[in-house]
Amino acid sequence: MKKIDLLHAPFVQEMIETTSNLYRLGWDERNGGNISYLLQEADVLPFIDTKTVIRQIPMNFNGKELAGRYFIVTGSGKYFKNISKNPDEGLGIVRIKEDGQTLELLWGFTDGGLPTSELPAHFMSHIERLKVDPENRIVMHNHATHLLAMTFTHELTERAFTRTLWQMCTECLVVFPEGVGIVPWIVPGTNEIGEATAEKMKEFRLVVWPHHGIYGAGKDMDEAFGLIETAEKAAQVYTYVMAQGGVKQTITDEQLVSLARGFNVVPREGYLK
Ligand code: 13P
Ligand code: ZN
Numbered sequence: 001m002k003k004i005d006l007l008h009a010p011f012v013q014e015m016i017e018t019t020s021n022l023y024r025l026g027w028d029e030r031n032g033g034n035i036s037y038l039l040q041e042a043d044v045l046p047f048i049d050t051k052t053v054i055r056q057i058p059m060n061f062n063g064k065e066l067a068g069r070y071f072i073v074t075g076s077g078k079y080f081k082n083i084s085k086n087p088d089e090g091l092g093i094v095r096i097k098e099d100g101q102t103l104e105l106l107w108g109f110t111d112g113g114l115p116t117s118e119l120p121a122h123f124m125s126h127i128e129r130l131k132v133d134p135e136n137r138i139v140m141h142n143h144a145t146h147l148l149a150m151t152f153t154h155e156l157t158e159r160a161f162t163r164t165l166w167q168m169c170t171e172c173l174v175v176f177p178e179g180v181g182i183v184p185w186i187v188p189g190t191n192e193i194g195e196a197t198a199e200k201m202k203e204f205r206l207v208v209w210p211h212h213g214i215y216g217a218g219k220d221m222d223e224a225f226g227l228i229e230t231a232e233k234a235a236q237v238y239t240y241v242m243a244q245g246g247v248k249q250t251i252t253d254e255q256l257v258s259l260a261r262g263f264n265v266v267p268r269e270g271y272l273k
Helices: 010-024 119-132 145-153 158-168 171-175 191-201 221-243 253-263
Strands: 034-039 055-058 070-074 091-096 102-108 138-142 206-209 213-218
Touching: 010 034, 010 070, 010 221, 034 119, 070 119, 119 138, 119 191, 119 213, 138 221, 145 213, 145 221, 158 171, 158 221, 171 221, 171 253, 191 206, 191 213, 206 221, 213 221
Parallel strands: none
Antiparallel strands: 034 070, 034 138, 055 102, 070 091, 091 102, 138 213, 206 213
């Protein structure tokens, strides 16, 4: 059966739109940032012949739990700025083989490129998020500017960091009541940072990488992007507040508790007095 041009696929359009927006927000300079989007076989079948494997790509970690799954992912070293111009070079569709150690490239990476170097953190995070939310589809990493800056000036405990973000915009507690996870500084692209990130993804949809950036996960692009946007906005407000001389008054814990009640969310236990 004749296939439809993949560039018309809604998930390719979403990847183009999102990477372009992220570039314009200044959170993905050069090749910074990466996105992985879990697809169903039915999503890709109208567009590609899933029996034709372009090449095999070895992985140096075990992704057996994702065997048979399809992802569209951003390429390593690819500039988000350029993805809209050359989507088939900057993006690739891969399927994880039964051995859990090899990827089958089905489309994209036309210049011989590889998936993001952060694939361990992405795939390990998908594995953990799917256990708590079978609807999870997206893992997104970027270098959101104010959050990154905050990791130099703010206490780096999850409780203190989360509380400050909650206090900076009234919406924050409603959007991420579970708070934000923080891993130690670890060399990017390693299995070690992947494992640390995935461990946090068991409980959080937002995970801060100190002095580097942030990870967000969600059931669709809007949720993952929206989470990062909201936390980043709070961090931006925090930056202005500090530049204006610091906090004179804030949202009290009592107010945060009534906010949670009003919006039917459960704030992470022990984070409010
Ligand atoms: P990639 O170009 O390999 O996706 O890496 C970018 C990045 O942000 C590393 O943390
Ligand atoms: Zn990065």
